[in-house]
Amino acid sequence: MTDEQTGQTGAGVGPGGPAKPKKADLTRRTIVETALRLFREHGYEGTTMRAIASEAGVSIGNAYYYFESKEHLIQAYYGRSNAEHLVACVDALETERDLKQRLLAVLYTKIETAQPYHRFAGQLFKTAADPASPLSPFSSESMPTRREATELMALVVEGSDARVSPELADELPNLLWLYLMGIILFWIHDDSAGCARTFKLIDRTADIVVNLINLSSLTLMRPLVRRAVQLTGELRALAGPGAEPVPGGQERSSE
Amino acid sequence: MTDEQTGQTGAGVGPGGPAKPKKADLTRRTIVETALRLFREHGYEGTTMRAIASEAGVSIGNAYYYFESKEHLIQAYYGRSNAEHLVACVDALETERDLKQRLLAVLYTKIETAQPYHRFAGQLFKTAADPASPLSPFSSESMPTRREATELMALVVEGSDARVSPELADELPNLLWLYLMGIILFWIHDDSAGCARTFKLIDRTADIVVNLINLSSLTLMRPLVRRAVQLTGELRALAGPGAEPVPGGQERSSE
DNA sequence: GTCTATAACCGGATAGAC
DNA sequence: GTCTATCCGGTTATAGAC
Numbered sequence: 001m002t003d004e005q006t007g008q009t010g011a012g013v014g015p016g017g018p019a020k021p022k023k024a025d026l027t028r029r030t031i032v033e034t035a036l037r038l039f040r041e042h043g044y045e046g047t048t049m050r051a052i053a054s055e056a057g058v059s060i061g062n063a064y065y066y067f068e069s070k071e072h073l074i075q076a077y078y079g080r081s082n083a084e085h086l087v088a089c090v091d092a093l094e095t096e097r098d099l100k101q102r103l104l105a106v107l108y109t110k111i112e113t114a115q116p117y118h119r120f121a122g123q124l125f126k127t128a129a130d131p132a133s134p135l136s137p138f139s140s141e142s143m144p145t146r147r148e149a150t151e152l153m154a155l156v157v158e159g160s161d162a163r164v165s166p167e168l169a170d171e172l173p174n175l176l177w178l179y180l181m182g183i184i185l186f187w188i189h190d191d192s193a194g195c196a197r198t199f200k201l202i203d204r205t206a207d208i209v210v211n212l213i214n215l216s217s218l219t220l221m222r223p224l225v226r227r228a229v230q231l232t233g234e235l236r237a238l239a240g241p242g243a244e245p246v247p248g249g250q251e252r253s254s255e
Numbered sequence: 256m257t258d259e260q261t262g263q264t265g266a267g268v269g270p271g272g273p274a275k276p277k278k279a280d281l282t283r284r285t286i287v288e289t290a291l292r293l294f295r296e297h298g299y300e301g302t303t304m305r306a307i308a309s310e311a312g313v314s315i316g317n318a319y320y321y322f323e324s325k326e327h328l329i330q331a332y333y334g335r336s337n338a339e340h341l342v343a344c345v346d347a348l349e350t351e352r353d354l355k356q357r358l359l360a361v362l363y364t365k366i367e368t369a370q371p372y373h374r375f376a377g378q379l380f381k382t383a384a385d386p387a388s389p390l391s392p393f394s395s396e397s398m399p400t401r402r403e404a405t406e407l408m409a410l411v412v413e414g415s416d417a418r419v420s421p422e423l424a425d426e427l428p429n430l431l432w433l434y435l436m437g438i439i440l441f442w443i444h445d446d447s448a449g450c451a452r453t454f455k456l457i458d459r460t461a462d463i464v465v466n467l468i469n470l471s472s473l474t475l476m477r478p479l480v481r482r483a484v485q486l487t488g489e490l491r492a493l494a495g496p497g498a499e500p501v502p503g504g505q506e507r508s509s510e
Numbered sequence: 511g512t513c514t515a516t517a518a519c520c521g522g523a524t525a526g527a528c
Numbered sequence: 529g530t531c532t533a534t535c536c537g538g539t540t541a542t543a544g545a546c
Contacts, residue, residue: 024513048537059515061540066513070538122386129384131377131444138444189386189393197493204486211479220475224466231459238452279529303521314531316524321529325522 028066031056035073036080040116044074044123071127074135077117082145084113086152093155099162100210103176106156107202110180111187111195118187118195125188137181150177162210165217171229172213179209283321286311290328291335295371299329299378326382326390332372333390333400339368341407348410354417355465358431361411362457365435366442366450373442373450380443392436405432417465420472426484427468434464 034056038047049070053060067073092105114121127133134141153176157164164172183205187198216225289311293302304325308318322328347360369376382388389396408431412419419427438460442453471480 027513049539050537060538061516061542062514064539068539126381126385126388130381131446133381136444189391191386192493197490200489200493201486204482204489208479208483208486215475215479224463224470227459228463231456231463234455234459235452238447238455282529304523305521313529315522316532317530319523323523 027056027058027062031058031063031066032073032076036077039073039077039120043119071133071135074124074127075141077120077124078135078142078145081114081117082148085110086148088113089152093159097159097161099157099160099213100206102156102160103206103210104202106152107180107183107206108199110184111198111202114184114187115195121184122188125185146177149180150174153177153180162213163217164213165222165225167222167229168213168216168225171232174232176209179205282311282313282317286313286318286321287328287331291332294328294332294375299375299382326388329379329382329390330396332375332379333397336369336372337400337403340365341403343368344407348414352414352416354412354415354468355461357411357415358461358465359457361407362435362438362461363454365439366453366457369439369442370450377443380440401432404435405429408432408435417468418472419468420477420480422477422484423468423471423480426487429487431464434460 031052035047035052038052038055041047042051049063050060052073053063056063088109089106092109093102096102096105117124124135128135128137130136131138133139136142137146150173154173156176157169157172183198183202186201187195190198192198215221286307290302290307293307293310296302304318305315307328308315311318343364344361347364348357351357351360372379379390383390383392385391386393388394391397392401405428409428411431412424412427438453438457441456442450445453447453470476
């Protein structure tokens with residue numbers, strides 16, 4: 001998680017460094033807090049930059065001094081959301097050993113922690129969907145967050161007592177991350193009470209996914225698994241270095 | 256395809272009806288043509304409503320008289336794109352009987368016909384991704400187009416010589432439509448030369464999908480298939496009537 | 511050199527006259 | 529149906545204050 005994402009600068013780096021107190025980097029913090037609160041209260045589009053600035057007690061020009069666009073304020077949300085998720089699911093991952101339960105815990109906590117921002121996330125997704133946007137989950141700017149999330153999925157598998165076909169093992173975390181993206185996509189569109197449909201989807205698909213993982217070691221499934229895994233490798237090879245199983249990460253002229 | 260989508264009204268309904276000539280519904284048509292041309296030339300965001308109006312020889316207010324927003328101009332693209340796709344793949348569907356080949360033909364023609372609008376589609380997707388947008392593929396406004404596309408998938412399966420597990424048969428077209436959406440999502444993010452990665456993805460995943468469909472009749476896979484199919488039904492039940500396997504279709508306060 | 515503020519600009523959208 | 533004038537909000541230019 002970078003400073004850019006959390007809205008923090010060097011303040012409070014600890015006794016080791018010079019620890020530049022940076023008086024008015026509190027301003028930056030104030031702006032982020034205000035923005036996130038207003039986003040939660042009025043939604044993304046319902047919150048104007050003028051409102052954020054005024055509520056935060058700064059001028060609009062000043063807000064733009066710290067954040068180069070309204071979208072960049074969202075990065076703060078990304079970082080925070082990810083951090084909250086990690087905290088929320090670490091307990092389960094330390095105690096539970098069953099793969100399905102571990103997966104369920106991660107998915108449930110993801111949705112639960114994001115729930116207060118449900119409406120916000122919908123509007124958010126609008127800008128995040130643009131491949132050219134730095135907010136796209138596939139963009140290079142999102143790489144750190146994406147890597148964290150993928151590593152979490154690796155942890156889910158490794159800490160479990162499931163036997164995973166070695167062929168599949170390397171790629172599985174990426175595939176599970178993609179699965180999580182699908183769940184989130186569904187959640188964003190889900191307007192059922194309490195997002196009941198999303199939780200039902202999680203219950204049922206987690207079951208299916210774990211079943212597929214188990215089946216993957218069967219001889220019958222071997223060729224299919226091998227082909228699938230090989231595909232992800234080829235796609236990566238066709239893309240630039242460091243790219244993820246889904247394209248993106250390269251800049252594109254926005255117009 | 257509705258009038259709204261094509262930008263046509265009753266003009267030219269044929270010798271049967273009164274055929275109200277609707278003098279200046281040509282205006283509407285002019286606006287659409289101009290808009291699509293400018294979108295292709297300068298991209299979606301690079302084209303202003305002022306430019307469209309001025310190029311079309313009307314005032315900006317007049318443009319808004321015909322199309323309630325810039326986004327609504329996109330519906331015209333949707334309809335056109337869909338129509339082109341149907342024309343492009345009908346030949347293959349009439350001659351080819353092998354399921355994998357039929358699926359490949361539909362997917363290839365989809366991407367090929369959309370290719371000129373690749374950049375446009377990227378920006379387009381940004382607005383289409385908003386669950387609240389009428390342009391969301393899951394919105395009720397998109398229902399006609401979605402139904403057409405789903406029926407195309409039904410045709411792909413029915414016209415083939417593949418044996419599909421009866422349990423799966425009803426749901427399969429919806430699932431294949433979802434699969435197509437996934438391909439398009441990938442394509443939008445694909446900046447490889449000629450979108451080579453997308454075509455590779457199609458080649459490989461079509462293979463896997465067809466394999467899965469074939470495997471679905473195995474006794475071993477029965478319970479898994481049954482669970483998956485049952486899930487889609489439950490999700491639909493939790494949603495409003497007429498909803499598709501993925502949520503959406505209900506209006507939501509946009510702010 | 512780091513911050514803050516005011517006054518525009520631009521483009522999507524609307525009101526209301528003709 | 530068609531126009532002009534205007535609003536509104538993201539963004540930028542730029543002038544100053546610490």
